[in-house]
Amino acid sequence: MTATYQSVDVPFEYRHTCWFCGEPYFESFAFLPSPNYDHQKLPVLLPSCQECYGICKGVKASDLELLRDKVKEQLHRKYQKHLQIGVNWTKEELEQSEFEGKALEGFRESAWKMFEIAKARVNYQGWPLTVDGLPVAALSTSFHVQFDGITYTSLSHAVEQLAKSYNIPQEYLEEVVEVVGRDRLPYAIRFAKTTYGYSLAERTASIDSLKALLAEEAALALPETSKAKGVDVNLGDIVELILHRTMIPPHATQWVLKQGIKSLNQLAEQEDAFFEHFGADSELTAFTYFTAMQIYLEHRELDPEWAEQQDPNRQWFDKL
Ligand SMILES: [Zn+2]
Structure with missing residues (x-):
């Protein structure tokens, strides 16, 4: 009898684990690319938890990398509120530090746990996919972006989610990122967060001052190329x-x-x-x-x- 699917190898320590997010195993999702550019005949069986299995069923992807990223993006969307706890927490802690009641303690604890679970799931890397020891596909994470310890599938995904988390209009954040450069996301977020007002005129003024600031910074940075020598102190x-x-x-x-x-x-x-x-x-x-x-x-x-x-x-x- 010929096989009708390819089962990926599951290392011992990952038995009963979802490849996408690390949650307990529910069912294997049979993945066949769509569109199927390489005319792959047999679907690949990917161990999934109930939630990721459900997401996979509703997603079309032309390769495994895309499928993985789409699952992650949906998890991000679904657990946006939980992931946001990490963004707001310290602020909340500060505001409420004088209230040390038992109920609040309990709430804090469970809220923090929800955040940690959601964070672990979106950051989860899976294991290298092989069938009978041979790699199934080269899965790259080179477009992934990290911010505040959380992994996003791409810069535009990060911008979309972070705009929501920080209540920054998305187009404005996109504009700021474009001005400061894609490798300076933390700077862009800090700038966009502290912008006063998001009306069109206010945004234009802020972008103008940002450009002036960067030009000044570049001018300052040029002459001083020799880096100062530091000291290591215990x-x-x-x-x-x-x-x-x-x-x-x-x-x-x-x-x-x-x-x-x-x-x-x-x-x-x-x-x-x-x-x-x-x-x-x-x-x-x-x-x-x-x-x-x-x-x-x-x-x-x-x-x-x-x-x-x-x-x-x-x-x-x-x-x-
Ligand atoms: Zn999962």
């Missing part, structure tokens, strides 16, 4: 201090020292790198840390005597 050797009622966190100070940053200007140049580094934990942390470093470096610049004689971390800055 966290325990960095003193936490309070300036202008702001805690100056040793983690951020450590990073700044490592990059060889000792002026506000240098910090501004490294803004993207800073947010990329600390934004991995949470965006609020990154913002708080960045503001703290601005305060710290500004204080050092405005009061050089303090910087030279009293700053408890002066010995490290002196090495820069």
Whole structure:
């Protein structure tokens, strides 16, 4: 008897697992490309959970990569609210920090779990697809974009979802991304989020000022090609201090020292790198840390005597 389908190999540790999202196995989806450009005869059986199985049934895709991305996009759409918890959470935590009731604790816990489950599912990578040890297809993730720890299938997918999450008009965010460049999504989001008003006139004004800002930035960046040399300091050797009622966190100070940053200007140049580094934990942390470093470096610049004689971390800055 001839086979009527191809079963993908399932490594032992992935038995009973959905290839798309990692949830428990429900049924295998028989995938045949549509349109079927390569005239593939036998469908490929892909282990799926109930939800992904349902999504697959409603989706047309000309190859496995496209199918995978379409499933992910639908999961994103369906769990938009859950994924948003991660975006709003720190804000909420801040707003409600004085309410420590049991009920709220419970809500927080379950909300956070929902977020983590949704995040794990959309980020899930599956395992390499083979049939009898031979690769079925080369599945690439080169168009995937990560933002705040969440994977999107493409830049336009990320923009679409993030516009919803941050309540930014999608066309406006698209425009900002186009101006700043596709590799600077965090910058684009920060800019678009802090834009005042989204009327056509306001947007045009914002885009104009963004262009001016970038031109200025490019002009500033040109002459200074030699990168400052930094120092590696143990966290325990960095003193936490309070300036202008702001805690100056040793983690951020450590990073700044490592990059060889000792002026506000240098910090501004490294803004993207800073947010990329600390934004991995949470965006609020990154913002708080960045503001703290601005305060710290500004204080050092405005009061050089303090910087030279009293700053408890002066010995490290002196090495820069
Ligand atoms: Zn699934």
